[in-house]
Amino acid sequence: MKRLILLAGLACVAALPLRAQEAVTDFILDNGMQVVVVEDHRAPVVMHMVWYRAGSADEPAGQSGIAHFLEHLMFKQTENLAPGEFSEVVAAQGGQDNAFTSYDYTAYYQRVAADRLELMMQMESDRMVNLRLTESDILTERDVIIEERNQRTENSAGALFREQRMAAQYINHRYGIPIIGWRHEMEQLDMDAALGFYEDYYAPNNAILIVAGDVYPDDVRALAEKYYGVIPANPDLKPRARPQEPPQTSARRMVFHDARVAQEYVTRSYLAPERDAGDQREAAALTLLAALLGDGPTAVLPKELQFGTRQALYASAFYSGTALDDTTFGLVIVPSQGVSLQEAEDAMDATVAQFMLDGVDADHLKRLKMQLRASQIYARDDADAVGNRYGQALTSGLTVQDVQDWPDILQSITEEEILAAAERVFDIDKSVTGWLRRPAEEASQ
Amino acid sequence: MKRLILLAGLACVAALPLRAQEAVTDFILDNGMQVVVVEDHRAPVVMHMVWYRAGSADEPAGQSGIAHFLEHLMFKQTENLAPGEFSEVVAAQGGQDNAFTSYDYTAYYQRVAADRLELMMQMESDRMVNLRLTESDILTERDVIIEERNQRTENSAGALFREQRMAAQYINHRYGIPIIGWRHEMEQLDMDAALGFYEDYYAPNNAILIVAGDVYPDDVRALAEKYYGVIPANPDLKPRARPQEPPQTSARRMVFHDARVAQEYVTRSYLAPERDAGDQREAAALTLLAALLGDGPTAVLPKELQFGTRQALYASAFYSGTALDDTTFGLVIVPSQGVSLQEAEDAMDATVAQFMLDGVDADHLKRLKMQLRASQIYARDDADAVGNRYGQALTSGLTVQDVQDWPDILQSITEEEILAAAERVFDIDKSVTGWLRRPAEEASQ
Numbered sequence: 003m004k005r006l007i008l009l010a011g012l013a014c015v016a017a018l019p020l021r022a023q024e025a026v027t028d029f030i031l032d033n034g035m036q037v038v039v040v041e042d043h044r045a046p047v048v049m050h051m052v053w054y055r056a057g058s059a060d061e062p063a064g065q066s067g068i069a070h071f072l073e074h075l076m077f078k079q080t081e082n083l084a085p086g087e088f089s090e091v092v093a094a095q096g097g098q099d100n101a102f103t104s105y106d107y108t109a110y111y112q113r114v115a116a117d118r119l120e121l122m123m124q125m126e127s128d129r130m131v132n133l134r135l136t137e138s139d140i141l142t143e144r145d146v147i148i149e150e151r152n153q154r155t156e157n158s159a160g161a162l163f164r165e166q167r168m169a170a171q172y173i174n175h176r177y178g179i180p181i182i183g184w185r186h187e188m189e190q191l192d193m194d195a196a197l198g199f200y201e202d203y204y205a206p207n208n209a210i211l212i213v214a215g216d217v218y219p220d221d222v223r224a225l226a227e228k229y230y231g232v233i234p235a236n237p238d239l240k241p242r243a244r245p246q247e248p249p250q251t252s253a254r255r256m257v258f259h260d261a262r263v264a265q266e267y268v269t270r271s272y273l274a275p276e277r278d279a280g281d282q283r284e285a286a287a288l289t290l291l292a293a294l295l296g297d298g299p300t301a302v303l304p305k306e307l308q309f310g311t312r313q314a315l316y317a318s319a320f321y322s323g324t325a326l327d328d329t330t331f332g333l334v335i336v337p338s339q340g341v342s343l344q345e346a347e348d349a350m351d352a353t354v355a356q357f358m359l360d361g362v363d364a365d366h367l368k369r370l371k372m373q374l375r376a377s378q379i380y381a382r383d384d385a386d387a388v389g390n391r392y393g394q395a396l397t398s399g400l401t402v403q404d405v406q407d408w409p410d411i412l413q414s415i416t417e418e419e420i421l422a423a424a425e426r427v428f429d430i431d432k433s434v435t436g437w438l439r440r441p442a443e444e445a446s447q
Numbered sequence: 448m449k450r451l452i453l454l455a456g457l458a459c460v461a462a463l464p465l466r467a468q469e470a471v472t473d474f475i476l477d478n479g480m481q482v483v484v485v486e487d488h489r490a491p492v493v494m495h496m497v498w499y500r501a502g503s504a505d506e507p508a509g510q511s512g513i514a515h516f517l518e519h520l521m522f523k524q525t526e527n528l529a530p531g532e533f534s535e536v537v538a539a540q541g542g543q544d545n546a547f548t549s550y551d552y553t554a555y556y557q558r559v560a561a562d563r564l565e566l567m568m569q570m571e572s573d574r575m576v577n578l579r580l581t582e583s584d585i586l587t588e589r590d591v592i593i594e595e596r597n598q599r600t601e602n603s604a605g606a607l608f609r610e611q612r613m614a615a616q617y618i619n620h621r622y623g624i625p626i627i628g629w630r631h632e633m634e635q636l637d638m639d640a641a642l643g644f645y646e647d648y649y650a651p652n653n654a655i656l657i658v659a660g661d662v663y664p665d666d667v668r669a670l671a672e673k674y675y676g677v678i679p680a681n682p683d684l685k686p687r688a689r690p691q692e693p694p695q696t697s698a699r700r701m702v703f704h705d706a707r708v709a710q711e712y713v714t715r716s717y718l719a720p721e722r723d724a725g726d727q728r729e730a731a732a733l734t735l736l737a738a739l740l741g742d743g744p745t746a747v748l749p750k751e752l753q754f755g756t757r758q759a760l761y762a763s764a765f766y767s768g769t770a771l772d773d774t775t776f777g778l779v780i781v782p783s784q785g786v787s788l789q790e791a792e793d794a795m796d797a798t799v800a801q802f803m804l805d806g807v808d809a810d811h812l813k814r815l816k817m818q819l820r821a822s823q824i825y826a827r828d829d830a831d832a833v834g835n836r837y838g839q840a841l842t843s844g845l846t847v848q849d850v851q852d853w854p855d856i857l858q859s860i861t862e863e864e865i866l867a868a869a870e871r872v873f874d875i876d877k878s879v880t881g882w883l884r885r886p887a888e889e890a891s892q
Contacts, residue, residue, distance in 0.1 A: 063508045063621075064690035166697040169618040173611075174629060176508075184619060184693035245509035248629035252611040252881070255700040259876070431704070436697070 024388045027219035028402045031226060033235040034207030038392045038402065039222045040214035042385035048215035049386050050122040051111040052130070053393040055210070056203035058183075059105040059176040059244055059326070065195045066176075067183020070103040071147050072199050076110065077101075078139045081132035085139070088125055095121065105177055106326045107397035113386070116216040120225055127229040130204055140193050148189065151182045159260035159438065167436045170254050171271055174245050175327055205236035210396050214389035242399075247273065247328055250432040257437045265315070266439050267336040268347045273432040274331035277323040277408075279400050285323035286411045287423035288331055293370050294362060294420070295319035295333070295354070300369075303333070306353045313341045313349045326398045331427045343437050358424060362417035371413055378409045469833045472664035473847045476671060478680040479652030483837045483847065484667045485659035487830035493660035494831050495567040496556040497575070498838040500655070501648035503628075504550040504621040504689055504771070510640045511621075512628020515548040516592050517644050521555065522546075523584045526577035530584070533570055540566065550622055551771045552842035558831070561661040565670055572674040575649055585638050593634065596627045604705035604883065612881045615699050616716055619690050620772055650681035655841050659834035687844075692718065692773055695877040702882045710760070711884050712781040713792045718877040719776040722768040722853075724845050730768035731856045732868035733776055738815050739807060739865065740764035740778070740799070745814075748778070751798045758786045758794045771843045776872045788882050803869060807862035816858055823854045 025041040058069045079085045092099040097114030112122045155161040165180050172178025183191070211230060213222045250273055277285040295302045296319030299309060307314035320332040333354065337346035381387055395405045470486040503514045524530045537544040542559030557567045600606040610625050617623025628636070656675060658667045695718055722730040740747045741764030744754060752759035758780075765777040778799065782791035826832055840850045 064688065066619075066690075162696060165693075166618075166695075169693075170615060170697070170699055173614040174511075174624065174632075179619065186691060186693060187619075243509065245511075246631060248610075248614075248631060250611075251607060252615070252701040252703040254615055256697040258697040 024382050024406075026388070026392070026402065026406075029219075029223065031206065031231045033231060033233060035226070035230050035233075036210045036396060037222065037226050038210065038212045038389070038396070039217060039219045040212070040385045040388045040392070041217065041219070042214065043216050046116045046216045047113065048116040048119050048213060048217055049111060049113050049389055050119055050126065051109055051212040051214075051389055051393060052126050053107050053109040053210040053212065053397050054203055055106070055208050055242060055397045056108055056199070057104050057106040057397070058179065058181040060203065060242070061176065061179075061199070062195075064187060065191060065199075066179045067147060067151075067181075067188040068191055068195045068199045069108055070182055071144065071188070071191050072196050073101045073103045073108050073110075074143045074147060075135055075139060075196055076129055076133065078136075078143070079134050080129045081134060082128050083125065088129065091121070091125065097122075103181060105181060107393065109393055109397075119213065119217065119222075120229075123225050123229040127233060130206070130209070130230070131233055133200060133204075135193060135196060137193060140191075140196065144188070144191055147182070148185065151185055151188060155180070155182060156185075159258070159262045162260065163258040163436060163438045166256060166258055167269065167271065167434055170256050170434045170436075171273065171330060173247055173250060175247050176244065177325075177327065177329075201236075202238075202240075205239060206230055206233045207235040208239055210393060212389045212393050214385040242326070244327060253430045253433055253435070255435045255437075257439060259439050259441045261441055263438055263440045265336055266343055266437070267316075267334060268343050268350065269436045269438075270333040270347075270350070271330040271434050271436075272332075272427050272429060274321065274329050274427050275323075276325040276327065276329045277395075277398070277400060277404065279404055282323075282404060282408060282411050283415065283419065284423055284426075286408070286415050287419045288321045288427060289323055289412065290367065290370060290415055291420050291424050291427075292319040292321035292331065293374075294366060295357065297370070300366065302357050303335070303350065303353055306356075307335065307349055311349065313338055313346060317350060317353075324394050324398050324400070343439065347435065347437075354428065358421070358428070362420050364417060367417060367420070374412055375409065469827050469851075471833070471837070471847065471851075474664075474668065476651065476676045478676060478678060480671070480675050480678075481655045481841060482667065482671050483655065483657045483834070483841070484662060484664045485657070485830045485833045485837070486662065486664070487659065488661050491561045491661045492558065493561040493564050493658060493662055494556060494558050494834055495564055495571065496554055496657040496659075496834055496838060497571050498552050498554040498655040498657065498842050499648055500551070500653050500687060500842050501553055501644070502549050502551040502842070503624065503626040505648065505687070506621065506624075506644070507640075509632060510636060510644075511624045512592060512596075512626075512633040513636055513640050513644045514553055515627055516589065516633070516636050517641050517649075518546045518548045518553050518555075519588045519592060520580055520584060520641055521574055521578065523581075523588070524579050525574045526579060527573050528570065533574065536566070536570065542567075548626060550626060552838065554838055554842075564658065564662060564667075565674075568670050568674040572678060575651070575654070575675070576678055578645060578649075580638060580641060582638060585636075585641065589633070589636055592627070593630065596630055596633060600625070600627060601630075604703070604707045607705065608703040608881060608883045611701060611703055612714065612716065612879055615701050615879045615881075616718065616775060618692055618695060620692050621689060622770075622772065622774075646681075647683075647685075650684060651675055651678045652680040653684055655838060657834045657838050659830040687771070689772060698875045699879045700881075701879065702884060704884050704886045706886055708883055708885045710781055711788055711882070712761075712779060713788050713795065714881045714883075715778045715792075715795070716775040716879050716881075717777075717872050717874060719766065719774050719872050720768075721770040721772065721774045722840075722843070722845060722849065724849055727768075727849060727853060727856050728860065728864065729868055729871075731853070731860050732864045733766045733872060734768055734857065735812065735815065735860055736865050736869050736872075737764040737766035737776065738819075739811060740802065742815070745811065747802050748780070748795065748798055751801075752780060752794055756794065758783055758791060762795060762798075769839050769843050769845070788884065792880065792882075799873065803866070803873075807865050809862060812862060812865070819857055820854065 027039045030036050061068050077088055089099055092112050095114055095118045097112050099112040101110040169178045211226055275284050303317035307317040314335050315338050316336040318334055333350055335346045335350040392405055472484045475481050506513050522533055534544055537557050540559055540563045542557050544557040546555040614623045656671055720729050748762035752762040760783050761781040763779055780791045780795040837850055
């Protein structure tokens with residue numbers, strides 16, 4: 003009886019009479035600025051975002067952290083706004099604002115009542131070109147980001163472990179360097195570095211405006227042209243070609259010891275292809291592979307290791323294909339009490355090897371696709387999330403069409419494609435195996 | 448009887464009535480070009496060298512190989528010389544010329560009859576500023592360097608292994624990137640990249656002129672002023688501050704499989720301090736440590752592992768302290784037939800651990816210092832080698848005084864300093880252990 007209800011529920015989702023795509027309109031201003039409008043008229047609010055195609059992986063060598071540092075500095079004064087005034091105005095209008103930096107992008111957003119959109123555009127377009135930094139801003143805010151590193155990274159064994167693993171994973175590409183920056187380089191970040199990054203990358207032809215909420219495309223276009231359209235393109239903007247990985251030909255292993263480790267664990271990461279414009283099938287297969295291996299109690303790793311042999315407290319797989327350059331496919335296992343890290347790693351490897359022999363369980367894949375379809379349909383109802391999804395994709399080298407094709411591509415991936423993608427990605431020569439441990443009792447040499 | 452002869456020989460060396468230092472004179476031209484003159488009047492020949500403080504570790508990210516590529520291109524035409532004419536003129540004068548690129552420098556030299564020095568200066572100063580490249584030069588010479596990579600690197604399992612080890616050793620610094628370049632980046636090197644490196648770094652205030660042989664300082668100065676002194680300094684030359692390593696906190700291991708491997712072996716490298724200006728004692732201690740552990744049949748590793756347990760066909764230690772930034776201290780063991788790589792690695796570690804417990808054998812250190820003193824005294828007779836030694840040191844952040852202090856510093860290092868330096872450098876968290884293997888019979892996951 004319960005089973006019948008479940009099936010009915012799924013059938014209902016699959017049959018929902020929804021629009022085929024999100025209500026998305028996109029266009030490009032004359033100066034090269036891309037605009038994406040996501041309509042959602044259920045509530046009189048709007049999310050206004052500007053995404054720059056510039057993240058930590060675009061930084062000059064030796065200036066790690068400058069993308070994130072500049073993100074902080076963007077809240078200082080401009081020709082027209084006093085320091086901190088930007089956020090004060092947003093708050094006074096009952097809105098919220100913030101920003102975030104990743105490897106491939108830096109984004110600024112404000113969530114406000116829909117009739118405040120013009121004010122947001124006025125202020126955001128102002129700081130795209132009129133930032134006025136002082137040496138005092140640099141000193142103050144540098145302390146802030148260093149303290150942020152202390153909080154997020156230095157105080158966390160897991161974060162430090164991740165940093166060293168990424169550094170081992172990437173030989174040549176800046177995905178191996180932390181977004182927040184290496185501490186010793188953060189301490190040297192200065193006005194020149196900040197303004198250099200600002201001048202190189204903050205320009206309309208390197209930005210994407212995303213407006214999601216109770217707006218109409220024609221109104222957004224008129225406002226965008228008025229505020230952003232008048233800013234000249236940066237004629238010196240360089241093609242976005244970052245150092246790429248050479249062949250990775252040696253399996254790497256690393257051990258990180260930290261007295262603060264409460265729970266030891268093992269990770270394995272493999273260099274993996276990302277979603278490319280017009281070429282997303284491999285990434286889609288890896289997305290499904292990660293879900294088959296790790297997502298939920300019926301997935302291969304947890305089913306076998308948490309609920310079968312009980313060798314693991316937790317076991318999973320990770321893959322995120324939205325990146326400009328080669329990303330990683332990850333496995334993790336947290337051993338149960340009395341299971342060594344080596345035993346846990348061996349069990350994880352054996353489970354994956356058995357999966358490769360057994361192949362994909364057709365019912366498992368079918369359930370997974372159904373869940374994906376359902377979650378994608380529900381996701382359309384969240385205009386902010388839609389905006390974020392487009393922002394991440396467009397700053398990662400994808401097109402609006404790619405974003406819209408993605409759900410159907412996922413549905414169309416076959417069992418054979420998943421296994422073939424697994425064969426390719428599980429190349430030990432491109433992997434890093436990491437152990438997070440408490441310090442050994444005896445001194446290690 | 449034999450022993451007495453040996454002692455007499457050593458005493459003789461120690462008592463040689465030699466000058467305290469090489470016959471070296473150094474000065475700086477008004478435009479910032481440093482000049483070192485090494486006098487040696489025994490034969491009417493001269494070595495003329497120009498060293499640039501620019502090597503592969505100074506390259507922009509994504510342009511690996513550009514330092515070496517430019518070295519090749521410097522033999523193309525200038526305003527005054529046809530392509531290849533430089534070397535033809537040198538050969539026609541009975542001389543030899545060549546060039547070499549390393550992490551920290553690029554150097555050009557000609558060995559000619561002493562009376563041809565002026566001609567060499569004329570031509571070398573010409574190509575410091577007047578290089579005229581064509582697109583055809585770029586295409587032709589790029590094929591040449593790619594073929595050089597094929598020959599030196601792609602065709603050698605050991606070279607590929609070294610490349611991946613260095614990439615694992617350095618997280619952030621460009622010593623982790625091969626001097627010859629990553630193949631995929633070499634294929635993209637172009638005119639802009641070559642001219643960019645040339646304009647950034649090829650200038651008198653970034654160069655060192657070294658003239659060794661049958662010359663007098665005043666004559667060299669007059670010629671140097673005439674040819675090099677007239678070239679304006681590059682006012683935009685940046686301080687030489689390259690990305691440095693963050694804390695290395697995770698022991699790394701890697702395995703490189705190659706069917707061409709004739710002899711499997713194990714290496715271990717530790718990040719290690721280099722000689723710093725006015726601060727060379729740690730590097731001197733490490734220099735002696737490497738010799739104590741690995742230099743000759745009576746050194747710790749060969750004595751124990753090659754001639755004692757016979758577990759190794761070869762065992763040694765390596766350290767070269769002349770570098771601008773952190774270098775490496777290395778151990779290597781080639782196992783005997785029937786000894787596994789793990790057994791060999793364990794034996795190497797056990798031997799080093801025993802050395803740390805036993806401490807430095809005083810007689811061994813004394814013999815070593817005597818040998819060093821002798822070889823340094825003999826080395827003074829080779830003006831070319833003296834020139835090379837100064838060139839390497841001065842492009843690695845050291846001063847003439849540092850070079851001259853080095854032999855006495857080595858002599859003054861105590862057993863305690865060596866052990867203390869060993870304690871610091873043998874930090875497994877800063878190490879990479881590499882195995883070079885034939886492919887496993889069974890497929891590895």
